[in-house]
Every structure is written in C-alpha cells, then in structure tokens.
Amino acid sequence: MRAAAISTPKLDKMPGMFFSANPKELKGTTHSLLDDKMQKRRPKTFGMDMKAYLRSMIPHLESGMKSSKSKDILSAAEVMQWSLSLEKLLANQTGQNVFGSFLKSEFSEENIEFWLACEDYKKTESDLLPCKAEEIYKAFVHSDAAKQINIDFRTRESTAKKIKAPTPTCFDEAQKVIYTLMEKDSYPRFLKSDIYLNLLNDLQANSLK
Secondary structure (H helix, E strand, O other): OOOOOOOOOOHHHOOOOOOOOOOOHHHHOOOOHHHHHOOOOOOOOOOOOHHHHHHHHOHHHHHOOOOOOOOOOOOHHHHHHOOOOHHHHHOOHHHHHHHHHHHHHOOOOHHHHHHHHHHHHOOOOHHHHHHHHHHHHHHHHOOOOOOOOOOOHHHHHHHHHHOOOOOOOOOHHHHHHHHHHHHHHHHHHHHOOHHHHHHHHHHHHHHOO
C-alpha cells in the first residue's frame, strides 16, 4: 500500500508511468521498464492537513484567485462534472491526477496507471507496438508484474496471446475489466472522499470571493 502527491497534469508525468506521450521518444530512451519496476517505491503518508495538501497541488487555491474560464485554472463547475461519471472524470487531465492521488491513498494506483498506459498505447505508431505491448504486459498483466492488475485468469491469458501479434486493441479486454473495477469500486468512494470534497468546497468558496 503506497501513497504520493498529485503529479503535474501531464500524461508522461503521471506517477509510476513508464510510457512517453510521444511514442518516438521510446526509441531513444535508455531508462527501461525493467529497471523501473525493480525500484522500491517509498511510501508516503497523507498525514498533512487535507486543505493544505490540496492548496499545495492547486496553485490558484493558495493565491486566493477567483474561479476563471482560463484553461489553466480549475473551476468548481468543472470539478462537479467529475461526479457525473467516471468517463467525465478521466476525460479531464486534472481529474486523472486527483483520482490517481485518491487511488494511491487506497494503494491501487496500478489501475489508473494501466488504464492510462492503454490509452497511450492506442496512439502508438505501428512499428513501436511490439515493444510497447511487451512493456505494458510485463508491468501490469504478467503474473509476476510489479504492478499486477486484478483481472481474471481468462483475460490474462487472452491478453498474453494477443500481444504475440500486437494490434492497437490487444489490451482492450483487460482495460475494460479495470475500467469497470474502478467504476464500481473506487469511483463511488472517491466522490465521498476528503480529496474530492475538500477540493470542491475550496473551489466553491473561492468562486464567492
């Protein structure tokens, strides 16, 4: 079980992610997945005051700036949209990061990391599919994976066969299982969590200033 602060809202900066948002960058990297997955992650606690924590993550809360239509500033209305569906939450970059922080507090961050890796994989150039498919499989799907996701045996075996001749959709079945798991299990708790409610309350309070 591990926890960490919210990362900057970039796919390639998502905590624990090994995959570049630009597939071409993969060719030149010397930092392999196998090196990363062997590193020991140092657990952090959520002992700090939640409001202070959120303010440290959302700069405009710290400065007291009012809610704005600027794309760089998170609004209360935007955060309220996250409660409509997991799809809307994950469609928002900041939503991904806040939800990822919540999953870290429950020590199940591998779920969103795998989901995001699959989204990135679908955009991969065809000549890089075999390499990236192998990396995702070893990181999340293999029975000995450092961040093994919770999928049934049949789906695990089916995915193992598909990556032997990888296509952009070879992880779709496993990704759907993990999405459903997050939707039915983690997402409802997220909407009742201090991380979400305190963020929403702070944004609403700032909008009234």
